Amino acid sequence: MRILVYGAGVLGSYLAHVLVRGGNNVTMLARGGRLDELQKNGNVIRHYFQFRTTADKVNVVSELQPEDIYDLVFVVMKYPDFQAVLPALAANHSSHIVLVGNNASPSEMRDYLETHSSVKKQVAFGFQLSAGWRENGRVNCVRAPKVQMTIGGLGEELSWRAVIDQAFVNTKYKLVYHNHMDEWLKSHFVMILPLNFIAPSYNGDLRKAIKDNMLLHHVIAAVDEGHQVLEKLGYTVAPASQIKLAREQRKMFYILLKLMLSTPVGKILLGDKAVSADEMSALYQAFNDLKSRANIPTPHWDTLENYSPLPQR
Known part of the structure; x- marks a missing residue:
C-alpha cells in the first residue's frame, strides 16, 4: 500500500x-x-527496552500537494498542531485519513475535512500506545513488545476498516477498534491530565513526589472527578475498567501509581522529554470547558492546580 x-x-x-x-x-x-535527518540517515529508532536500534529508508516530503494521492494517510501529531494541517488535508485528494494522538475535538476536525474537501473523505481517529523523545538525530521509543493502537469512528463502525487492516497485515502491531472514539479520547485525557500534575509539583523530582501520599490521593480523586464531568455531560467513560479503577479500586490504583513512579517507565512517561507542555495546556483548557458545561464541583482538580508540596525533612 502507498501510505503517508x-x-x-x-x-x-x-x-x-x-x-x-x-x-x-x-x-x-x-x-x-x-527532514534533514530522515533524508540523510533514514528513520533511525532506538527501541529503548528492546536494546536495539533500527534504521529504515523512507520516502520524505516537506509538503502535501493536492495531487499526491495515498491509499491511507496517518496524521500523527500533538493535539494543538492538528488544526494547522486540516486545510492541506482537505485539499489533498486522498480519501482515507486517520488522525492519531490526543484529541479533544475530533467531531469538529472530521466535519471540517468532510465539508472542505472536493473528494469524499473517510476519517477515523486513533491513539498509539507508545512514547519517547528525540535525541541526537534519532528517536528513542518506549514501548511494549507489541504496540497497540485504539482506532475507530465517532459513533459508527468503519465501513473501510479493511483498508486499515491491510496496512498492518504483515506487522507485529495490534489494532483495537472502538466505535466511539470521541468518548475514548476524552476518557483518556481526563486520566492523564491529573498524572501530569505530579512531576511539576516537585520540579520534576519524582523521587520526592512518590513520598507525598496526599498528592497521589488528590490525583486519583481528580481522575474520578474527571469521569464524573464526562458522565454529567452524557459521555460513557471508555474503557469501563478505567472508571472502576478510579472509583471502586482506589487502593489498587494507588499501588499501581506508586509502582509506576518508581520505575524508569514512569520517569520517562511523566518527564519533560516525553511530555509536551503545549499539548497538556491545550487539553487542560478543553477539560476546563467540559467542567464549565457540567457545572459540578471538582475540589481535587482545584487543589492540584495550586498544589503546594509537603515540607521536606
Whole structure:
C-alpha cells in the first residue's frame, strides 16, 4: 500500500517503522531538522527496552500537494498542531485519513475535512500506545513488545476498516477498534491530565513526589472527578475498567501509581522529554470547558492546580 505518515515525531516515526517493515510503500512528511535527518540517515529508532536500534529508508516530503494521492494517510501529531494541517488535508485528494494522538475535538476536525474537501473523505481517529523523545538525530521509543493502537469512528463502525487492516497485515502491531472514539479520547485525557500534575509539583523530582501520599490521593480523586464531568455531560467513560479503577479500586490504583513512579517507565512517561507542555495546556483548557458545561464541583482538580508540596525533612 502507498501510505503517508504526516508527522515525523516520536509516534509517527515508530508507526512509519512498523508500516515499512510490513512491506508498505511509506512516505513521511517532515520539516526542518527532522527532514534533514530522515533524508540523510533514514528513520533511525532506538527501541529503548528492546536494546536495539533500527534504521529504515523512507520516502520524505516537506509538503502535501493536492495531487499526491495515498491509499491511507496517518496524521500523527500533538493535539494543538492538528488544526494547522486540516486545510492541506482537505485539499489533498486522498480519501482515507486517520488522525492519531490526543484529541479533544475530533467531531469538529472530521466535519471540517468532510465539508472542505472536493473528494469524499473517510476519517477515523486513533491513539498509539507508545512514547519517547528525540535525541541526537534519532528517536528513542518506549514501548511494549507489541504496540497497540485504539482506532475507530465517532459513533459508527468503519465501513473501510479493511483498508486499515491491510496496512498492518504483515506487522507485529495490534489494532483495537472502538466505535466511539470521541468518548475514548476524552476518557483518556481526563486520566492523564491529573498524572501530569505530579512531576511539576516537585520540579520534576519524582523521587520526592512518590513520598507525598496526599498528592497521589488528590490525583486519583481528580481522575474520578474527571469521569464524573464526562458522565454529567452524557459521555460513557471508555474503557469501563478505567472508571472502576478510579472509583471502586482506589487502593489498587494507588499501588499501581506508586509502582509506576518508581520505575524508569514512569520517569520517562511523566518527564519533560516525553511530555509536551503545549499539548497538556491545550487539553487542560478543553477539560476546563467540559467542567464549565457540567457545572459540578471538582475540589481535587482545584487543589492540584495550586498544589503546594509537603515540607521536606
